[in-house]
Amino acid sequence: MNALIEAQEVPHYVVGGGPAGLTAALELTEAGHRVDVVEAGELVGGIARTEQYKGYRFDIGGHRFFTKVGEVDALWKRLMGKDFILVPRLSRIYYGGKYYAYPLKIGNTLTNLGAVESVRIGFSYLGSRIRPIRQEDTLDQWVSNRFGKRLFETFFKTYTEKVWGIPCTSIQADWAAQRIQNLSLMKAVKAAIFGDKDTTSLIEEFQYPRLGPGMMWERVRDLLRDMGSTVRMQTRCDAVHHDGAGRVLSVSECDAEGNVIQREVASLVNTMPLGRLVRALDPPAPDAVLAAASRLKYRDFLIVAVIVDEPDPFPDNWIYIHSPEVQVGRIQNFRSWSAEMVPDENRSCIGLEYFCHTGDGLWSASDAELIEQAKRELEVLGLVSPDNVVDGTVIRQPKAYPVYDENYKEAVDTIREYIETFDNLYSVGRNGMHRYNNQDHSMLTAMLAARNLMGESHDVWNVNVERSYHEEFVTSEKTTSSDAVEPTTLHDVAREAVTESEPSSQGVASGVSSSASPDGTVQETRPASRERALENA
Numbered sequence: 001m002n003a004l005i006e007a008q009e010v011p012h013y014v015v016g017g018g019p020a021g022l023t024a025a026l027e028l029t030e031a032g033h034r035v036d037v038v039e040a041g042e043l044v045g046g047i048a049r050t051e052q053y054k055g056y057r058f059d060i061g062g063h064r065f066f067t068k069v070g071e072v073d074a075l076w077k078r079l080m081g082k083d084f085i086l087v088p089r090l091s092r093i094y095y096g097g098k099y100y101a102y103p104l105k106i107g108n109t110l111t112n113l114g115a116v117e118s119v120r121i122g123f124s125y126l127g128s129r130i131r132p133i134r135q136e137d138t139l140d141q142w143v144s145n146r147f148g149k150r151l152f153e154t155f156f157k158t159y160t161e162k163v164w165g166i167p168c169t170s171i172q173a174d175w176a177a178q179r180i181q182n183l184s185l186m187k188a189v190k191a192a193i194f195g196d197k198d199t200t201s202l203i204e205e206f207q208y209p210r211l212g213p214g215m216m217w218e219r220v221r222d223l224l225r226d227m228g229s230t231v232r233m234q235t236r237c238d239a240v241h242h243d244g245a246g247r248v249l250s251v252s253e254c255d256a257e258g259n260v261i262q263r264e265v266a267s268l269v270n271t272m273p274l275g276r277l278v279r280a281l282d283p284p285a286p287d288a289v290l291a292a293a294s295r296l297k298y299r300d301f302l303i304v305a306v307i308v309d310e311p312d313p314f315p316d317n318w319i320y321i322h323s324p325e326v327q328v329g330r331i332q333n334f335r336s337w338s339a340e341m342v343p344d345e346n347r348s349c350i351g352l353e354y355f356c357h358t359g360d361g362l363w364s365a366s367d368a369e370l371i372e373q374a375k376r377e378l379e380v381l382g383l384v385s386p387d388n389v390v391d392g393t394v395i396r397q398p399k400a401y402p403v404y405d406e407n408y409k410e411a412v413d414t415i416r417e418y419i420e421t422f423d424n425l426y427s428v429g430r431n432g433m434h435r436y437n438n439q440d441h442s443m444l445t446a447m448l449a450a451r452n453l454m455g456e457s458h459d460v461w462n463v464n465v466e467r468s469y470h471e472e473f474v475t476s477e478k479t480t481s482s483d484a485v486e487p488t489t490l491h492d493v494a495r496e497a498v499t500e501s502e503p504s505s506q507g508v509a510s511g512v513s514s515s516a517s518p519d520g521t522v523q524e525t526r527p528a529s530r531e532r533a534l535e536n537a
């Protein structure tokens, strides 16, 4: 009996009300199946939720919507309709006391770096071409080979280490290869000087739900309920019971009051962190799989959202902060994402993003201390006077980034091999696969898992392995309108890395941008890009 027939009596079960979980549930529900979704938190959307404080809305980091996956883009548009707005983008990089335009402008970058440093960077790059490091095991080796050691040290190293909290020598080259393949200094410089039609149009605007990404996920939650599926909030799946022969039979879940209920399920689509899934299995997974689960590491994240008594303290959507003298990694201006995120037209909501580890000094600091730190750092950066900060709040996000250290790959492979012995269990999404997926690839893995449960056969683990991400490309790969979008330039690399703030990627990316592509000019005004092509369309 296949899962499709069983589902008529027993619901499919989805762990997690983030983008992946809700997408899997939507796919199954729209095909006529009943699905139970459980979400441990108070909001749907997972890391892509929209938080609110006194009417001010903000993301866990800024979440742009961009994708090369036609199906995902079509779904986004179907879900949001007119509520999907097109946002002009302006972002800069702050490094060494200077703001670098981002996307880079060659003149600005060279001016900021100065002639001597620019020449040094050029020679270092030539050196890396003549005598590349033969074996590229780690991020520093990978980046130095493509951009030169000096550029790596000037731009990539500080930011990357700020984001990931570990030395670049401990970050695997894999990560860079997955995120920024095809990128080279020459391509980046060329794009910066001559531009690139395909690229330029893509990087100046992005799509965004007018009330933030959570708006999309609240809509999916409501659709699911309207169609007869269930979304239970503040309910945590704690145990996954199986028959020991590759079939999940039931789950145990715990609601907000602490009541534990065991439920029979037709299948299980998981988006909780992969290691947690392994530990939830009953009977327990083999020792080697449990050991692999304990080797998976994460980088955590917090955002300090401050309310500022001025409407527009700076024009950017976000600014990457490479400089090591402050701890903040990226700063968001949420009015620039959507004016409707801010309830008072005379005020703004500025989000300072910090990368940390649960339990470290930043994570453990009180909200009041973090707001004071945010005020100090905004002043150091010359962005906002402390007197103008009138209020603030802090949101902590554990396990924001799956870490690609020297152990992760073998650990994920071991777990994956075991999970694949089940015929009605899929683990998808970002932490569900311990993979650096943005929303689009998180959603695609969920769609494919749902289709597998309905009789199709897709390799869920292959998504976002072979093809690069939008943000990782550098040049003009031609895109079709349905395959749309992702940019491709140095800028994107950098931006994206930072955008996602993936520890490793960010550093790399941003670093690349700033210096690698010596093209920057500080843009003091928001690009007037309404007429430009859609980034993701």
Ligand SMILES: Cc1cc2nc3c(=O)[nH]c(=O)nc-3n(C[C@H](O)[C@H](O)[C@H](O)COP(=O)(O)OP(=O)(O)OC[C@H]3O[C@@H](n4cnc5c(N)ncnc54)[C@H](O)[C@@H]3O)c2cc1C
Pocket (backbone or CB within 6 Å): 015, 016, 017, 018, 019, 020, 021, 038, 039, 040, 041, 044, 045, 046, 047, 048, 060, 061, 062, 063, 064, 065, 066, 235, 236, 237, 238, 271, 272, 273, 301, 400, 401, 428, 429, 430, 431, 432, 437, 438, 439, 440, 442, 499, 500, 501
């Ligand atoms: C700072 C930052 C910026 C980003 N920027 C972008 C961007 O610009 N564009 C973009 O597309 N993507 C971006 N991303 C990535 C995006 O957030 C993720 O791809 C996406 O949220 C992953 O969706 P998911 O459903 O797999 O996982 P999550 O979003 O992690 O959702 C998983 C959900 O499962 C719930 N859960 C966990 N365990 C249990 C349990 N046992 N029982 C019940 N519920 C459980 C969690 O509470 C959570 O709600 C960004 C990520 C970060 C960290």
